[in-house]
Amino acid sequence: QQQVKQSPQSLIVQKGGIPIINCAYENTAFDYFPWYQQFPGKGPALLIAIRPDVSEKKEGRFTISFNKSAKQFSLHIMDSQPGDSATYFCAAMRSAGQNFVFGPGTRLSVLP
């Protein structure tokens, strides 16, 4: 119930491609779904987040799609760049102040 599943484990795309990372959850009490980007040796940094009352959110090149009935959400990176190469974690939280449950991560490599 507390798990967040994430796929794929790793992803390689060419520059300009659109990598898509998918996550799924079971606990319907989750109501906040962030994506974090992590570079080697650094802490996770918030990229974009969504609440279940909207189906899509876009910030710059990053878009979250949210399917509440399927309990799935995904991250799309438009016009990907080599600088986007990092590990991406989806997460879920029940309510403000609660801890995050993280997915296992996706290692993205964007080739020049």
Added chain:
Amino acid sequence: EPEVTQTPSHQVTQMGQEVILRCVPISNHLYFYWYRQILGQKVEFLVSFYNNEISEKSEIFDDQFSVERPDGSNFTLKIRSTKLEDSAMYFCASNGGYNEQFFGPGTRLTVL
């Protein structure tokens, strides 16, 4: 821009020794967290702290772990008797009462 800071960046210790990892959360934040990340694995929740007490803890956070906010700025994680399997990156995070959690750069703990 305010940020979470952590010291030291890297701590090497012998098995059985006590370590204290230190964090300075963002100054007006109310919720504090410790997470850990074993190399190549997902970020795992350890403990959350609010109003000077533990609000939630995971099964990882056993009697060997303790947290403290000794003054108005620091937030510490103590591991009383370190084990080899405690080797990981430890991240502190803080939250101002809303959804977003801000992560520090982490402390790499190596237990020999």
